[in-house]
Amino acid sequence: MGGVFLLFASAELVLSAPGYGTDERSSLCREPAHCLRLSAYRTLSEKIPIAKLCRVCYDEIKKIGKETLCMRPVKKVTDSLTEQQYLICPAHINHYGRLFGGQLLKWIDELAGIVAIRHCGATVTTAAIDNLQFQAPAYTGDMIVLRGMVTCVGRSSMEIRVDTYRESLEGKREMINRAYIDMVCIDCKGQPKEVPELIIETEEQRQEQEAAKKRKRMRNQRRLEGF
Ligand SMILES: CC(C)(COP(=O)(O)OP(=O)(O)OC[C@H]1O[C@@H](n2cnc3c(N)ncnc32)[C@H](O)[C@@H]1OP(=O)(O)O)[C@@H](O)C(=O)NCCC(=O)NCCS
Secondary structure, X not given: OOOOEEEEEOOEEEEOOOOOOEOOOOOOOOOOOHHHHHHHHHOOOOEEEHHHOEHHHHHHHHXXXXXXXXXXXXXXXXXXXXXXXXXXXXXXXXXXXXXXXHHHHHHHHHHHHHHHHHHHOOXXXXXXXXXXXXXXXXXXXXEEEEEEEEEXXXXXXXXXXXXXXXXXXXXXXXXXXXXXXXXXXEOOOOOEOOOOEEEOOOHHHHHHHHXXXXXXXXXXXXXXXXX
């Protein structure tokens, strides 16, 4: 296998010489392009021995029949997962002593933007805020924790889930809000731009992705019907 390498140049793979992948299907290869995705994620600027690809993934490259394969970059959910804390001050409180819903919404939108920017590495805009449910109040002196993660990506859009907790002095968290925000990656002209694919690693992430696809279908339907 000596001398047989895949060269990675940003999101482009170059097969520099003929070779063979291992006959063993790696435990990582749950889908045909899995090795490719994983390799691209780990080693954007390194040389990877092709022997590290399984036969299935190697054959995928050969099937394309080109020496150069352009592929969409990939990111894991954990690459953009973000937490942010706030201490509730009098300025955040409404006339009956509770945290302003609008203040929380601002923090949620900001955090979702940071998660989305970390995922796509470019400018984003908020397309929609969905499913905002205030489950419990927060008061002056409370510590608020916002935790945001990507649940699903389309071509240019990313759905971000932001959970908000009130954290006690002992560190116990009580959820007070869950929101889903659609962020769209845009270029310098404000036009939608492709985002990296999302690598799903856990059963919980898979279920969240399935639910997100369902929400997207429902949102598209609402947009079509204009309500
Ligand atoms: C979001 C925006 C860039 C989409 O542009 P567009 O020309 O409608 O683009 P498209 O119809 O091709 O949709 C692009 C993507 O955005 C998604 N999208 C568009 N409108 C959406 C909406 N209202 N809700 C959820 N997703 C939406 C589409 O589903 C699509 O996703 P995909 O590429 O992953 O399949 C554009 O509508 C916009 O700039 N809106 C204003 C956003 C803004 O100013 N936000 C700040 C808050 S005031």
